[in-house]
Amino acid sequence: MAERLLDVKDLSTQFFTHAGIVKAVNGVSFTLDRNETIGIVGESGSGKTVAALSLMRLIPDPPGKVVEGSLMLGERNLRTISDDEMRAVRGNDIAMIFQDPMTSLNPVMKIGKQIAEAITLHQDKSKREAWKMAIDLLARVGIPDAPKRVDQYPFEFSGGMRQRAMIAMAISCNPDILIADEPTTALDVTIQAQIIDVVREMQAQFSSGVILITHDLGVIAEIADKVMVMYGGRTVEYGPVDEIFYNAHHPYTWGLLASLPRLDASEKERLTPIKGQPPNLITLPDGCPFTVRCPYRRPECRDDWPELEIVGAAHGVHCWVPVEERQGLRVQLPHFKESVI
Amino acid sequence: MPDWDEEKQAERDVYGTEVTQVETVDARRGGEFVDEEIETSAKPLGLWADTWRRLRRNKLALVGLGIIIAFMIVGSVETVFYQAHWHVRVSASTRPEDPGYLAPYDPNQVDYGLTPQGIGSPPSWKHPFGTDFLGRDVLSRTLIATRIAMLVGIIAVAIALTMGLLLGPISGYYGGAIDSVIMRIADIFFAFPYILFVLLIMSVLGQGFQNVFIAIGVLGWATFARIVRGQILSVKTMEYVEAARAQGASDLRIIFRHVLPNSMAPVYVAVAMAIGGAIATEAALSYLGIGVQPPNSSWGLMISDSVQYLAAGNWWWLLFPSLALIATVFGFISFGNGLRDATDPKLKE
Numbered sequence: 114m115a116e117r118l119l120d121v122k123d124l125s126t127q128f129f130t131h132a133g134i135v136k137a138v139n140g141v142s143f144t145l146d147r148n149e150t151i152g153i154v155g156e157s158g159s160g161k162t163v164a165a166l167s168l169m170r171l172i173p174d175p176p177g178k179v180v181e182g183s184l185m186l187g188e189r190n191l192r193t194i195s196d197d198e199m200r201a202v203r204g205n206d207i208a209m210i211f212q213d214p215m216t217s218l219n220p221v222m223k224i225g226k227q228i229a230e231a232i233t234l235h236q237d238k239s240k241r242e243a244w245k246m247a248i249d250l251l252a253r254v255g256i257p258d259a260p261k262r263v264d265q266y267p268f269e270f271s272g273g274m275r276q277r278a279m280i281a282m283a284i285s286c287n288p289d290i291l292i293a294d295e296p297t298t299a300l301d302v303t304i305q306a307q308i309i310d311v312v313r314e315m316q317a318q319f320s321s322g323v324i325l326i327t328h329d330l331g332v333i334a335e336i337a338d339k340v341m342v343m344y345g346g347r348t349v350e351y352g353p354v355d356e357i358f359y360n361a362h363h364p365y366t367w368g369l370l371a372s373l374p375r376l377d378a379s380e381k382e383r384l385t386p387i388k389g390q391p392p393n394l395i396t397l398p399d400g401c402p403f404t405v406r407c408p409y410r411r412p413e414c415r416d417d418w419p420e421l422e423i424v425g426a427a428h429g430v431h432c433w434v435p436v437e438e439r440q441g442l443r444v445q446l447p448h449f450k451e452s453v454i
Numbered sequence: 455m456p457d458w459d460e461e462k463q464a465e466r467d468v469y470g471t472e473v474t475q476v477e478t479v480d481a482r483r484g485g486e487f488v489d490e491e492i493e494t495s496a497k498p499l500g501l502w503a504d505t506w507r508r509l510r511r512n513k514l515a516l517v518g519l520g521i522i523i524a525f526m527i528v529g530s531v532e533t534v535f536y537q538a539h540w541h542v543r544v545s546a547s548t549r550p551e552d553p554g555y556l557a558p559y560d561p562n563q564v565d566y567g568l569t570p571q572g573i574g575s576p577p578s579w580k581h582p583f584g585t586d587f588l589g590r591d592v593l594s595r596t597l598i599a600t601r602i603a604m605l606v607g608i609i610a611v612a613i614a615l616t617m618g619l620l621l622g623p624i625s626g627y628y629g630g631a632i633d634s635v636i637m638r639i640a641d642i643f644f645a646f647p648y649i650l651f652v653l654l655i656m657s658v659l660g661q662g663f664q665n666v667f668i669a670i671g672v673l674g675w676a677t678f679a680r681i682v683r684g685q686i687l688s689v690k691t692m693e694y695v696e697a698a699r700a701q702g703a704s705d706l707r708i709i710f711r712h713v714l715p716n717s718m719a720p721v722y723v724a725v726a727m728a729i730g731g732a733i734a735t736e737a738a739l740s741y742l743g744i745g746v747q748p749p750n751s752s753w754g755l756m757i758s759d760s761v762q763y764l765a766a767g768n769w770w771w772l773l774f775p776s777l778a779l780i781a782t783v784f785g786f787i788s789f790g791n792g793l794r795d796a797t798d799p800k801l802k803e
Contacts, residue, residue: 169700204701211700217693221715230711231701282701 115146118289118322119168124182126160126167129175133395137163139346140181145290145322152325152337152354154369158391160346161326165292168324169207170199186290205235208283210312212295214275218267224251224278225263231285250281253318254311273304277311284315291316292324297332305329309336330373334358339427342366345392345402347418352428362422362430362439365403401431409434409442508796515792521785525778528597529604577770584770586756587763592771595751596778602752603782606666606736607729613671615725618678623709623717625679626686637683640676648673649738656744663746666739670732681724685717692716723794730786737779753779 122142128135138160145151153161166172167179170191184191186206191199211217219227228250229243238246244263251259254277267275276296283291293312297305313336316323325337333340333354340357342350342365350363361367368387389406398404404414414433421429424436432439509515577584583592625636643651652669659665689695690713698712739745740754748755753775760772 171696171699200702200704202702203699204703209697209700211693211697213693217697219694219698219712219716222712230698230703234702279697282697 115148117144117146118187119145120183120185121168122183122185124164124167124184125180126163126172126177127180128177130395135394136397137177137346137394138167139397141341141343141346141348142182143341143348143351145324147289147322148316148320149339150316150323150325150337152327152333152340153343154328154330154333154340155343156328156391158394159343161328161343162294163346164343165209165294165324165326168292169203169209171203201235204231204283204288205286206288207290207292208286208288210276210279210283210291210293210296213299214272214279215299217279218270218275220267222266223263224265224267224270228263228278228282228285231282235286246285247281250285251278254278254281254284254315255307256281272300273307276300276304276308280308280311280315284319284321287319287321289321290324291321292326294326295328296325297327297329305332312336330358330369342369345397346394347402348431349401349403350428350430350432352425352430356425356428360425360428361443362424362428362436363403363432364407364409364434364442367443368406401433505793505796509792512792512795514788515796518785518788518790518792521781522789525600525782525785526604529600576768583774584768586759586771587768592756592774595756596753596774599751599753599756599775600778600782602663602746602750603733603736603779606663606670607733607782607786609667610670610732610736611674611725611728613667614674614728615678615721617672617675618680618682619714619721621675622679622682623686623714626683627690627705627709627713633683636679640679643673643676649735652735652739653742653744656739661744661747663750666736666745669739670735674728674732677728678721678724681720682714682717685720686713689713689716719797720794723790723797726786726790726793730783730790733786734779734783 121144124138124141125136126138128137141160141164143151153164155161163172163177168184168191170179172179179192182192186202189198189202191202194202218224222230225244225247228247229240232238232243232246233240236243248259248263251263256262256274256277262270262274267278270278280296291312296312297308300308309332312323312325315321323336325332327333337354339353340351341348342357342363344365350357350361350366357366358370361370365387368385371385372387374384387406392402392405398415400413400415400417401407401410401419404410407414411433417433419431419433421431422436423429434442509519575581575585581591581593583596586592586595621636625633646654651673655669655672656665659668686709695708695712698708703712736745736752737754737757740752741758743758746752746755756775757772757779760768760775764772
């Protein structure tokens with residue numbers, strides 16, 4: 114049995130704004146083991162990033178607040194430990210890679226200095242030792258000529274190199290958990306592949322657990338072990354990556370998969386969108402947030418949130434459509450008719 | 455061996471060629487950066503090098519910079535030599551006509567070429583700026599006054615800047631009640647007529663030129679605090695600030711290592727402008743008689759003295775200190791202006 118790193122139960126995060134209470138995350142649960150990668154997918158505003166920031170306790174308060182749930186990092190509950198303890202957790206036990214490498218490095222600080230700062234914050238190292246470690250880390254994430262590069266400023270780095278530097282900074286203290294918040298969204302496709310490789314390589318070297326937040330299902334397919342599909346702040350489906358791709362049970366997951374561009378499609382074929390708008394998080398229904406956009410909605414969908422239904426090995430779904438009916442609906446979808454994904 | 459290496463191997467098997475292998479290895483090692491590696495040998499310009507390159511094209515700013523440097527040299531040379539030099543000379547009662555370091559005469563020595571009417575002599579070869587109503591050499595006094603002007607400018611602005619850089623970041627970073635309190639106090643400082651406020655502080659502290667520093671400095675903090683706060687409001691939402699927090703950096707470290715250094719560009723400009731302003735304010739205070747006290751020399755004081763004698767036709771001892779004052783203030787302001795243009799990304803060509 115792999116070592117359990119993180120156990121999140123019923124995480125709910127809300128923002129108390131003038132317009133009303135924004136229910137950004139509603140009762141999300143997941144676990145993360147050592148050497149495991151969990152992908153969190155969903156469209157913008159589905160609560161992916163807020164869930165991750167809640168883990169780091171980086172939700173700006175006010176207006177945000179984690180209102181419910183337990184966030185167990187080993188034996189510690191991240192919701193109840195003191196601010197000082199939390200600061201020691203950040204960067205040391207849980208590190209984060211941000212979306213846009215162009216803006217997530219301090220422009221007036223040398224790359225080496227930024228990495229060294231991350232090291233000296235958590236380890237008892239002299240500045241010189243930290244600097245040496247920074248050079249070593251930069252080389253490990255695949256930056257050529259690291260001893261020279263370490264002495265440069267972020268503006269002298271390209272986007273891909275900055276993201277590598279961010280990864281170097283994140284792994285500098287050998288964190289158990291690495292949260293990558295859309296690490297490839299701001300990069301072009303070839304660089305994306307390299308960055309994904311670096312993340313995977315670092316995970317292998319440091320045997321961390323990785324939480325990968327993305328809306329790129331291609332990235333998920335490539336590196337995730339299990340997937341959590343979020344919509345309107347709720348987990349709608351949760352399961353091993355193959356189950357999600359080949360045996361999805363939730364209509365929203367179907368929609369996501371169907372909306373992917375396909376290599377075998379003709380030039381004139383349009384993408385298949387999920388019709389409708391993302392939900393307003395202030396006026397969410399008590400039931401399934403996907404109700405209004407769901408082609409298979411039923412009377413009970415709107416007012417009651419369905420219990421978790423186990424549909425396969427470690428594969429759960431929240432949906433009112435009866436399981437037998439779902440099987441029938443799924444095989445009618447073009448996406449599942451052919452085996453190509 | 456992780457499975458993705460096998461994938462790579464599979465790719466190689468498919469394409470099979472030597473070239474593909476090299477490409478794959480290159481991509482993994484960040485090979486595409488090798489090209490940039492060559493480009494970086496032409497090192498990109500840093501902020502200051504870039505600023506200087508653009509500043510150089512601005513003639514007015516260069517003139518300003520030249521004036522500043524000239525007056526700085528005059529001020530510091532006189533500061534170093536003033537006391538040692540003149541006091542020794544005076545006490546040894548050497549001939550006052552001996553040329554000194556920069557000031558040709560002892561600025562406090564009286565009775566150089568008084569006319570029979572007792573109003574000082576007009577500019578001549580011996581006294582290029584003429585002499586004043588006590589027969590003191592106006593050139594020497596103008597040069598000596600540079601020291602006070604520069605000291606006031608620099609020290610007063612240093613006081614204001616220190617206060618502004620402490621209160622501004624706290625205000626901007628924490629926001630909320632603490633921000634409101636600090637900014638409302640700043641508003642109060644802005645609401646008072648400036649000279650009146652300085653007069654008020656001077657009357658509380660008493661006369662004397664250390665108090666001029668303090669009065670002007672204490673009044674200036676609000677400007678810097680506001681500029682810094684505004685900058686910090688925008689910088690603190692940057693992703694690298696959140697990244698620093700995600701690394702476990704403390705608030706103080708975030709403010710002073712990450713946020714503040716990224717908020718400084720407009721502050722440098724404001725400093726250049728403020729020094730000019732502080733020098734003008736010192737002149738105004740001395741003119742009003744509550745700044746630098748006689749027999750010390752200050753441009754404001756000299757202007758004030760001269761005005762009473764203007765009717766007698768002694769234009770020279772109004773003109774020269776005024777020119778010095780105008781030149782200095784102009785120097786700082788035009789340099790500040792140039793600096794602003796040079797650091798403003800919106801004006802980049």
